[in-house]
Amino acid sequence: MSEAILRADGVHKQYGELEVLRGVTFEVARGEVKVIIGPSGSGKSTLLRCLALLEEPEAGEVSLEGRRPAAGEVGMVFQRFNLFQNMTALANVMVGLTDVRRLSKREARDQATEFLERVGLRDKAEQYPDELSGGQQQRVAIARALVMRPKAMLFDEPTSALDVELVREVLDVMEGLAREGMTMVVVSHELRFAHHVASSILMMDDGVVIEEAPPAEFFSAPKHERTRRFLALVE
Amino acid sequence: MSLAVAVVLGFLLALGRMSRRRSVRSFCATYNWLFRATPTLLQLIFIWDALPQLWPVFAGSWFTPFLAAFIALSLNEAAYMAEIVRAGLLSVDPGQELAGRALGMSRRQILRRVVVPQAVRVIIPPTGNEFITLLKLTSLASVISVHELLTAANQLAAVRFQFAEVYAAALVYYLVLVSLLMLVQSRLEARFTWSSARRRRRVAPVPSVAHDAR
Numbered sequence: 198m199s200e201a202i203l204r205a206d207g208v209h210k211q212y213g214e215l216e217v218l219r220g221v222t223f224e225v226a227r228g229e230v231k232v233i234i235g236p237s238g239s240g241k242s243t244l245l246r247c248l249a250l251l252e253e254p255e256a257g258e259v260s261l262e263g264r265r266p267a268a269g270e271v272g273m274v275f276q277r278f279n280l281f282q283n284m285t286a287l288a289n290v291m292v293g294l295t296d297v298r299r300l301s302k303r304e305a306r307d308q309a310t311e312f313l314e315r316v317g318l319r320d321k322a323e324q325y326p327d328e329l330s331g332g333q334q335q336r337v338a339i340a341r342a343l344v345m346r347p348k349a350m351l352f353d354e355p356t357s358a359l360d361v362e363l364v365r366e367v368l369d370v371m372e373g374l375a376r377e378g379m380t381m382v383v384v385s386h387e388l389r390f391a392h393h394v395a396s397s398i399l400m401m402d403d404g405v406v407i408e409e410a411p412p413a414e415f416f417s418a419p420k421h422e423r424t425r426r427f428l429a430l431v432e
Numbered sequence: 433m434s435l436a437v438a439v440v441l442g443f444l445l446a447l448g449r450m451s452r453r454r455s456v457r458s459f460c461a462t463y464n465w466l467f468r469a470t471p472t473l474l475q476l477i478f479i480w481d482a483l484p485q486l487w488p489v490f491a492g493s494w495f496t497p498f499l500a501a502f503i504a505l506s507l508n509e510a511a512y513m514a515e516i517v518r519a520g521l522l523s524v525d526p527g528q529e530l531a532g533r534a535l536g537m538s539r540r541q542i543l544r545r546v547v548v549p550q551a552v553r554v555i556i557p558p559t560g561n562e563f564i565t566l567l568k569l570t571s572l573a574s575v576i577s578v579h580e581l582l583t584a585a586n587q588l589a590a591v592r593f594q595f596a597e598v599y600a601a602a603l604v605y606y607l608v609l610v611s612l613l614m615l616v617q618s619r620l621e622a623r624f625t626w627s628s629a630r631r632r633r634r635v636a637p638v639p640s641v642a643h644d645a646r
Contacts, residue, residue, distance in 0.1 A: 249534050268536020279531035283549045283626045292545060293535040325626045338531075345535065 202227045202380055203248065203271070203349045208257035210243055217243045219404035220257065225349065228378040232391040235401035236427060241384040244401070245351045248382065249273040261348055268297055272342030276354040278334040280326040286313060286337045287322040293345050312340040316370050332363030336370055349380040356387060386431050392416065400424045437506040439559070442513025449518055460514070467511035472504075473572050479504040501573035509566055516558045520551035553624040560617040564610050581605055 201224035210218040218240045225231050233241050246252040248259055249271050261270055280289050287309055294305035313319050316336040326334055335355055342350060352371065356364040368390050375381060375394045385391065391398055391412055398415040400408040400423070408421045419425045448460035467475065480500040484491040524547045532542035571582040585602035589595050 251530060251533055271534075273531075273534035275527060275531060277527050279525075279527035281528055281531070281546045282525075283546065293537070296541050296545065297536040327626070341531075341535070 200226060202262055203382070204258075204260045205244065205248060206258045206260070208244065208247055208254045208259065210240075210247060210252060210254050217404055218247070218254070221401075221404070221406055222257075223399060223406055223409065225380055225382060226396075227380055229396040230375045230379075230381040230383065230394050231397055231399060232395040233382065233384045233399045233401055234386060234388075234391070234427070234431070235399075239401040240404045241401050242353050245273070245353050245382065245384055248349075249351055266348075269293060269345035270348050272345060272347035272350040274335070274338050274342055274350065274352045274355050276358050278326070278331070278338045278358070280334055280338055280341070282326050285323050285325055286318060286329065286333075289326070289337055290341045290344050293341065298345070309340075309344055312344045313337070315343070316340045317366075330363055331359045332366045335359065335367045339367075339370055339374075343374075349382065350374065352381065352383040352385065354384050354386075356385065388416075388428075388431060400427065402427075437510070439513055441506065441510035442517050445510060445514035446517035446521060449514070450521065464511045464514055467508050468515075472508050472569060475508055476501060476504040476572055497573070501570070505566060505569060505573075509562060512562055513559070516555055516562065517551065519558075520553075520555040521547060523554045524550045549624065550626075553621070553626075556617060556620050556624065560613065563613050563617075567609060567613070568606070 204224040205221050208218050208221045209216070221240070221244055223231070233244070235241050243252065247254050250259065250266060251273070259266070280286075281292065284292065287306070290309035290312055291302075291305040294300045294308060295302060298305075300308070310319065310322065313322055316339055318333060318336055318340070321329060321333060321337075326337070329337065339355075355371070356367050359367065364387070368387060371381070371383070371390070372394055383390075383395075395412050397409055397411050399406050400415075400419075400421065402423050408415070408419065408424050410420070415424075416428070419428060445460045445463060448456045449464075451457050451460075480497060483500075484495065528546050528550075529542050532546055537545070570580045573580050574583040574586075581602055585598050589598040592598065
């Protein structure tokens with residue numbers, strides 16, 4: 198149970214002169230949900246991108262079950278959904294199966310429909326992204342990542358671009374996933390979600406993890422002065 | 433026909449401008465600079481009159497004025513199309529490319545399935561403009577003795593002294609040709625609109641104004 202499935206080991210990343218990650222080490226065990234918080238510019242999103250192999254770190258390593266993750270093995274959900282605008286909801290979920298996994302159209306359609314059903318959007322299969330609400334788009338994006346059967350899911354501020362009343366439907370889907378035992382890393386300032394769902398919470402500042410603790414401890418007795426100040430601002 | 437070649441060449445040039453290889457990027461940039469910085473008329477005359485002197489292969493009888501005009505207009509138009517295509521490719525939100533990579537799609541797959549179809553929507557209206565401009569530029573080809581529409585009208589008018597009738601007929605021909613192009617354009621635009629509402633909502637044709645005489 199406590200075996201680490203996803204690991205970041207001394208990850209450094211810089212853009213030109215700017216050092217965004219300055220040696221981040223952490224691990225996620227199977228079925229754990231880690232929530233990362235921290236001020237903007239602290240390197241949270243960059244860390245997720247490194248974990249998803251969208252960025253190549255200058256130093257350090259990212260590993261999934263002890264090796265480099267393959268295509269689609271780490272699912273990623275973005276703040277701005279990033280759905281393919283020229284495809285229907287169904288086609289968005291299918292494209293990874295047909296183009297990356299090389300499944301037949303029929304097989305892909307069946308599986309994609311099943312995953313749309315899971316996020317409660319089966320009836321929106323033929324709609325284009327610009328006809329869906331933000332919450333619906335984000336749920337399609339979650340289905341698009343899930344259909345690849347990832348071993349871990351990364352969420353980069355999945356609700357911060359949403360209207361308040363649409364946040365809940367996305368968090369519900371994420372909570373369902375956590376209950377089913379999905380390994381997740383979530384960058385989010387939804388502290389209630391963190392409190393209920395997270396196995397532990399990480400505080401990042403200035404390119405390093407400065408504190409990690411289970412939610413109860415993290416919120417009641419933050420060790421770091423920086424964490425205390427940040428929590429006061431977010432709440 | 434020149435436009436078809438120009439669209440293909442323009443696409444390649446636009447992709448070349450975004451290539452990871454520096455030599456490819458600078459070749460494409462130089463091409464664009466060369467063909468956009470010199471007048472079309474001069475390019476036309478250069479290819480017809482000067483090329484055979486520089487390069488004897490072009491001195492053969494196979495090198496007709498029509499072929500020369502075709503080559504000149506294609507090469508010239510490709511440079512303009514390259515910029516239009518590049519703008520189209522850049523207009524697609526890079527977040528979608530990121531999402532494609534997160535799914536494990538290759539650069540080519542992302543380009544083909546996601547970026548190009550969306551770029552096409554942006555590219556169509558200015559391409560309509562280019563097409564119309566090109567159609568009118570064919571009248572330049574008369575200087576290298578290609579028998580195009582305006583030349584034909586001129587000759588007919590000179591023979592019969594019926595300027596009003598002949599030129600009016602030429603105008604009508606141009607109008608018909610351009611109107612056909614505009615019809616094709618609005619069809620294409622409707623085809624590349626990503627919304628299931630498009631079946632209900634008829635897309636109004638975007639008026640195409642070609643005003644630049646190059």
